[in-house]
Amino acid sequence: MLRNRPLTVATALLVTLGTIGIGVATAQQPSVGEQAVKYRKALYQVIVWDVAPLGAMAQDKMPFDAKDFARRAEHVAYLTPLLADAYPAESRGVTDTKLKPEMWTNRADFDQKMQALVDRSAALSAAAKTGDEAKMKAAFFEMGNACKDCHDKYRNK
């Protein structure tokens, strides 16, 4: 069942878009892999929307607001686990991505780095619930390092 699911995603998209009032040209149906890459990019974009002000607050480039920080940290902690769906095997051949191909031969290492991001974003959100500014900022930099570790190794500039 899980194995077959990605193969039906592209079709599911077309079936559903009409239902929610979005017209599409059926000739342009993207492949499963292309759709996963689109999802991946969109998901990172959504995550950055919250990570950017968190980083600016952590670096004192923007006024620190504990409540806003906590709200955004909670979003990030929810969103990072969704990345697990964003790198299916079907997306391996897709070239319109900054992902370095060596990820596919180092999958276990990549997954470990991804898990570090998930763990540290959970820790960031937990720290934010304490309201302790120093802890919150430190937890942001811990998470930022998890981002950077993976970008340095698996993301083209």
Place this chain on the structure above:
Amino acid sequence: MLRNRPLTVATALLVTLGTIGIGVATAQQPSVGEQAVKYRKALYQVIVWDVAPLGAMAQDKMPFDAKDFARRAEHVAYLTPLLADAYPAESRGVTDTKLKPEMWTNRADFDQKMQALVDRSAALSAAAKTGDEAKMKAAFFEMGNACKDCHDKYRNK
């Protein structure tokens, strides 16, 4: 404070991207409005990733899987409230969007339609927790209608 926050988002992005290992050309700094539109599009893309298979399952175009349905419904219920941040006043003049300009003179109606989406995606996720296939499918169509109501009025084809 809230009033000033959007003005600092564009700067926050630049400040943070270096920290997480993403290089950017500073000359290309997008405006606050442009960034919000990017966020908006990305957020819808992320939502559609789950809505598409939900719709296909609801329409019997894909095998119904109660567990996968519930997992995806929960994502959608979490994500739709985030759309509240995606239409700031600064994005009014941005043209690279399918949003019809009349939204800006019908904001209360738009916000009401958006709230209907939030409410119905919460109801969808609640229905999915019951495991009752008929209720889950019905709740999907209720939510789909909320999507369509707003798309029909405020989204260019």
